[in-house]
Amino acid sequence: MIKKTDLHKAAVDGNTEQDETSVKTEVNSAPARLPSLSEFRARLDVPLFHRDQGLAQSAQLPRLLEIRRDQAVEPVVQEPVAPETVVPEPVVATSPVVDRPARSRPMLASIADLLSASEAVVVPVEPAPVAPPAEPVVPPTVDQSEVHALSTETDALLEVLAGFQVPAEDVVVETAIPEPIAPTPPSAATDAPWSTSNGSDEVRINSALGHRSVESELDRLAFLPDAEEVVGRVIVPVIAPTGQRHTVAVPVLSQHEMYNPRVIVTPVGKPKLFDAFDDNLPSKRKRRKGSFRRFFSLVVVLCVVGGGLYVAKYYLLAPKWSSADKVLVDEVETARQLEFDHAVDVNVVGADAYAERLGTYSLGVSSSNRESVTGELRALGLLSGEVDLHAIGLAAIVETPAFYDAGEEEIYVVADLPAATHRFAMHRALASALLDQEYGWGRRAAGGAPTVSRGTRALYEADALATATGLLTAADRASVLEQQPILSSTIGVIASPSPFGTAMAGHIGVALRAYVESVPLADRAAILRNATITDGQALDLRRLVSGAVEIPSVGSEGMLFWYHVLAGRLDPATAWNNALALQRDDVSVTKGASGYCVTAVLTVTASVFDNVTAAFLAWAGAAPAESLTTVTASNVDGLAQVSVNACDPGNSVQTNGGLTTLSMGGAPLRSEQYRQLVSTQPTLAKSQVACAVYAGDNVSSADERAVVDGVDGWAAPTAHPIPDPNRADCLQP
Structure with a gap:
């Protein structure tokens, strides 16, 4: 995928001779050949319009608004971790906006300007994920007449996109503080890079990403607002990674609260005053009631029963005088x-x-x-x-x-x-x-x-x-x-x-x-x-x-x-x-x-x-x-x-x-x-x-x-x- 990266340290400050030599060597090592327009179109259009041919109709495409750098906020990529029983809401993290004086920088007026820029800009491509690379998408076989019609529709789409461009002088670009990034030497397994002829801005595109990078870029542009909408602080979404998917936590019925065991709360007695003095003391074992106490209790019960019977006889069954x-x-x-x-x-x-x-x-x-x-x-x-x-x-x-x-x-x-x-x-x-x-x-x-x-x-x-x-x-x-x-x-x-x-x-x-x-x-x-x-x-x-x-x-x-x-x-x-x-x-x-x-x-x-x-x-x-x-x-x-x-x-x-x-x-x-x-x-x-x-x-x-x-x-x-x-x-x- 195409992504804005920091400038090479040698291209920014030019302090060391070794860095300058590395840049020249890197530029001169590849043939100074620009990709043809048809190649660019093929790489851009084939995966997109093969999926959704309706986008080829230029009359139905929306008029996009160009986002200025002071309106865009790059989000901080965070992978939310949700608890097992709670589905997290998506959280979009943004990096703080630093208030710095805007610096005038000319913007590209066209793709030709990009190719003819005097300043070399190297855009390294993010490395592929650790997971095994996915098999390349094999384009389906189509009829030649359909390919000719598709090429005609692609030309029309590019003309419409060129009309959406606005003058570069209206865009205020915030100067970014580049961080030094070690150059990654090209591997033999990748395709040869392409760059501008004048060497001012160099763009390196790793062909190993293939069509997947183009899809991700178009998906990102789909979230940008239309021109008719009110322009405010816009959060540019991060391109979704194409590597191994992470399993999102989903609620499980067996983990619902209704299946949790009932918690039986033991009633707590009202504390007594003397409890504060013997909380740390071991409780004494209660002595079992002896036989004498049981015998005494039996005697008391019998006395109470006998007394009740006597009272009943005395007051209820007592004889009456004739x-x-x-x-x-x-x-x-x-x-x-x-x-x-x-x-x-x-x-x-x-x-x-x-x-x-x-x-x-x-x-x-x-x-x-x-x-x-x-x-x-x-x-x-x-x-x-x-x-x-x-x-x-x-x-x-x-x-x-x-x-x-x-x-x-x-x-x-x-x-x-x-x-x-x-x-x-x-x-x-x-x-x-x-x-x-x-x-x-x-x-x-x-x-x-x-x-x-x-x-x-x-x-x-x-x-x-x-x-x-x-x-x-x-x-x-x-x-x-x-x-x-x-x-x-x-x-x-x-x-x-x-x-x-x-x-x-x-x-x-x-x-x-x-x-x-x-x-x-x-x-x-x-x-x-x-x-x-x-x-x-x-x-x-x-x-x-x-x-x-x-x-x-x-x-x-x-x-x-x-x-x-x-x-x-x-x-x-x-x-x-x-x-x-x-x-x-x-x-x-x-x-x-x-x-x-x-x-x-x-x-x-x-x-x-x-x-x-x-x-x-x-x-x-x-x-x-x-x-x-x-x-x-x-x-x-x-x-x-x-x-x-x-x-x-x-x-x-x-x-x-x-x-x-x-x-x-x-x-x-x-x-x-x-x-x-x-x-x-x-x-x-x-x-x-x-x-x-x-x-x-x-x-x-x-x-x-x-x-x-x-x-x-x-x-x-x-x-x-x-x-x-x-x-x-x-x-x-």
Whole structure:
């Protein structure tokens, strides 16, 4: 291709003689022959018009505008490198335009001037690319007539191009600073150069470029503007290289962003203040939860679930008072000046079912201890034959047709009771339930020794009986007394096989009823709150009012139990007086080859040791031979003890004489005497009053007190002397 190049250093400054000699040698070495016009035309036209013959029509050629050097900007050749996924936009780089004063230089007016220029200008041709040269284009074979027509059209095109030339003096050419370029010696493979005859400007054309250089030059001229367009700063495009093509980066579908893997961003927690101090510290390994923590968590969960179930039962499934019971509840709450925390179930059952449940509750019999309890009662004469809980409860059903079961916190009442009897029985049972909700006596009674269970129950049952008796009008009292024999015959009450069991079922509250009535209602909380007493304290007021705390043994049966043991074979007075001397007892029941046997050690008051020993020896003498009953006594250093051993004779042996006994011994009598003395002499000390009522007079079967007194009251105390609080042994020291 034809390209403007820098002048040879020797032609520019002519400083060295060697350079001048080289130029002359180079000029004179080639024959001074100009190419003919036909040769130039053939080289120029053949490849062009062979491709596009339409350009041969001169009428259709545009009128080109000659570009001055100050308007043209030579671009800097840059090969853009695009990223793999981005298609670059074509960028045309231009070299900066240097503002220099224009120098007048004559331009060629015609091709003849170029050939006749006096100044030699050497235009070296760019070397061929490194890649193997492309095969020369072989002109197609055409008809001679077509070649003649093509030659005619080429002449016309040259004439038109000559008309486009403008005077050379109008063109201002910027002087270019040439850079020295080492001359390239011609090779034998190339054609001979051609140059002007005068040697002023020499043009070397490498024929190896062939027709490809002409095509590139014409392609470059195609980007020049027309004469009609507004002339401005024009960028002359660089001739595209004809060598090996570079692959242009094109977008690939698989590299599109939609095929990129999704980036999952891990949420970053809000930094904490202490994180700034331990960023560089290794994190401590979390300890695994131990078995104790898992067990503790399980316990907490179970407690929460249990609490939820309890609350649901307490508030959602809690029983409700019936309209009839609600009237009785209001009466009890008003009389006792307390309120129920929640309602309790009231179970109305038949007489037989009620008697069975009452006998079981009174003796504390269960499926696990039924045999041992039966063997113990028969060995000591408290039961003859099989234990019949139904018969024991049935004997107490007349005076106690309703009771409160502290273990189940429910009330049981016999069905179809007369109105007055039903009202009195319900008042008594409701008052016992009210006291249990207020003071919680049921839990304390169930968790202690038998003597504690009976003594605690006797105290609160006495308060409930006093409340129900206070609500009983004279008319209702008379009605209840009239209805009892009818109820007994209707139900079919029979003799109890165990007077002790029947007394526990219906009369246990009678022992302390009068004592509770002697305490004003406002002061009862002081003696009832957290009260846990033994049955010895319930029967002997001297021990109760002293305030001493008694701690019985686990197997202690208590004073009431041993009173009934003696009363089963001895008279009531002997049994009562010797039972009062009992201070402590320890009972154990063991099972042998012949059945259950009982071993008891009784601690008694030393002053009455001989009397107690004589009473138990008399009792053992009345026992059946099958029971193998023995009694031994010892009094060493003031510790008086009586040991009793007896075994179960079997259910076919009569173990007692069937005597009539006082259900609570002399306790109801002494309690009533205490109440009367406190009422007449309220200033006396409680201990002095209690001492006075336990005088030397004896009790008898006439001193039995019923649950409901007669219309005229209880007359038994009048048969005894009035207690003397001023006795010598009762005065305070």
